[in-house]
Amino acid sequence: MNFIQIVVESFRSMLANRLRTLLTMLGIIIGITSVVLLLAVGDSMKRFIAKELEQLGTNMLFISPGGDRAQQQRLRNGAQPALTIRDAAALNELPSLAGAAPVLQGGFNLAVGNENASKTVHGVTPAMFKIRGWKVDKGSAFSDADVRASARMVVIGRKIADQFFYKQDPLGKFIRIENVAFQVVGVLYGEGKQVDGGDLSEYVIVPITAAAANLVKVQFPGNVHYVVAQGRSGGNLRDAIQDINETLRDRHHIKIDQPDDFRIDNLASFAETAQKISAGIALLLGLIGAISLVVGGIGIMNIMLVSVTERTREIGIRMAIGAKPRDVLLQFLTEAVVICLVGGIFGILLASGAAAGITATGKFDVIITLRAVIVACGFSSLVGVFFGFYPARRASRLLPVDCLRYE
Numbered sequence: 001m002n003f004i005q006i007v008v009e010s011f012r013s014m015l016a017n018r019l020r021t022l023l024t025m026l027g028i029i030i031g032i033t034s035v036v037l038l039l040a041v042g043d044s045m046k047r048f049i050a051k052e053l054e055q056l057g058t059n060m061l062f063i064s065p066g067g068d069r070a071q072q073q074r075l076r077n078g079a080q081p082a083l084t085i086r087d088a089a090a091l092n093e094l095p096s097l098a099g100a101a102p103v104l105q106g107g108f109n110l111a112v113g114n115e116n117a118s119k120t121v122h123g124v125t126p127a128m129f130k131i132r133g134w135k136v137d138k139g140s141a142f143s144d145a146d147v148r149a150s151a152r153m154v155v156i157g158r159k160i161a162d163q164f165f166y167k168q169d170p171l172g173k174f175i176r177i178e179n180v181a182f183q184v185v186g187v188l189y190g191e192g193k194q195v196d197g198g199d200l201s202e203y204v205i206v207p208i209t210a211a212a213a214n215l216v217k218v219q220f221p222g223n224v225h226y227v228v229a230q231g232r233s234g235g236n237l238r239d240a241i242q243d244i245n246e247t248l249r250d251r252h253h254i255k256i257d258q259p260d261d262f263r264i265d266n267l268a269s270f271a272e273t274a275q276k277i278s279a280g281i282a283l284l285l286g287l288i289g290a291i292s293l294v295v296g297g298i299g300i301m302n303i304m305l306v307s308v309t310e311r312t313r314e315i316g317i318r319m320a321i322g323a324k325p326r327d328v329l330l331q332f333l334t335e336a337v338v339i340c341l342v343g344g345i346f347g348i349l350l351a352s353g354a355a356a357g358i359t360a361t362g363k364f365d366v367i368i369t370l371r372a373v374i375v376a377c378g379f380s381s382l383v384g385v386f387f388g389f390y391p392a393r394r395a396s397r398l399l400p401v402d403c404l405r406y407e
Helices: 003-016 018-056 069-076 085-091 127-132 144-148 158-165 208-214 237-251 267-310 312-320 325-360 370-396 400-405
Strands: 060-065 097-112 115-124 136-139 153-156 174-177 180-188 204-207 226-231 262-266
Touching: 003 018, 003 325, 018 267, 018 325, 018 370, 060 237, 085 097, 085 226, 085 237, 097 127, 097 158, 097 208, 097 237, 115 127, 115 158, 115 208, 127 226, 144 208, 153 158, 153 174, 158 180, 204 208, 226 237, 237 262, 267 312, 267 325, 267 370, 312 325, 325 370
Parallel strands: 115 204, 153 180
Antiparallel strands: 060 226, 060 262, 097 115, 097 174, 097 226, 136 180, 153 204, 174 180
16 A cells, blocks of 8 residues: 555545544644643734843943942941942943943922822933933933932923823923922823833833932932943943943942942843743643643543454455555554644644634734744654554554454
8 A cells, every 4th residue: 555545545434434533532632732822922922022032221330329238338437339420421431331320319209280200210311211212202211411410300201290190291390399399391202111121102201410409308418319320232241331430430439359339230241131931831831731642642542542443354355365564553553643644634723713812912022933833743753653653553453364354
């Protein structure tokens, strides 16, 4: 028998027992659906994390006061760990950095008319807009001249604008922050979680000098809460960290045997950790789907063994008229693979429908990739071969005389 005849006979045998074939195939359909859908969810999760990290900027560094616990010895000697606006200005001159910007922030009450709410206010310099990739949808950001003049102006997020100005044009209007009037000069574009946990659409941004003069109280003039720095594109971030470390230690007069009085957090390391975690979760999801597919494969082995027993006389007749053991083996093995492949096709279609339904909710995009389809089809074929081989081999080793005597 040639291969085409074997495939035709396989379909004929499957159609002769439609209900049994369908129930056997159901296990494979569920398994393939699980594998494809869970692989797609894992891939979508990795893309989502990568997208979020890209928005935050993986070449960003956050420098904050306080370092190794051993610095407590220096504190007992009267030293106070701190970062200043001048520190940020010095870092801004480093060739390994694209820029550095200081930040003062705090929670304050905002009010417009009868509407009021407590929000975090960020005091920054114009350099922060470039470093963090903030874009202004309406109006404009404040300038370096505004910072030097301690101008009481504010750039707000879209949700803040909608909440306090009821979707009217907020430009030129005033919003009171702790009873100090700030004029709205711009509205930020976009929304989404930022590295500090806040939502971009709820940001309230003022010149850092205005924040220091009117809102945020610090121990010494010029102190800031932290500094955000950005590594130069294409540069080595480790070199940038080394430059920052040397510059700040020199400015803070820290001796060689003394610990740092500042801490540098590398967002790239967070990104690597997040990617490893997401890859592990994606692998775990794929394994969960594979387990359900193996269960379906065991069902196929069981049914194929029953089929061999039921068709013992048919096997004997085929061998008596010239069929070779390998022909019998190929026929039963092909039946198992065909059941898995057909079940795999239905499973892929079902998974695609489920993915489209999840995506339609707008909360999470699940895309069935070509890789997931190839993996599912390949795995389905392997399951058919693996779990179908033993029944097929058992059928091929039957003796024609014993088969013809079988009742």
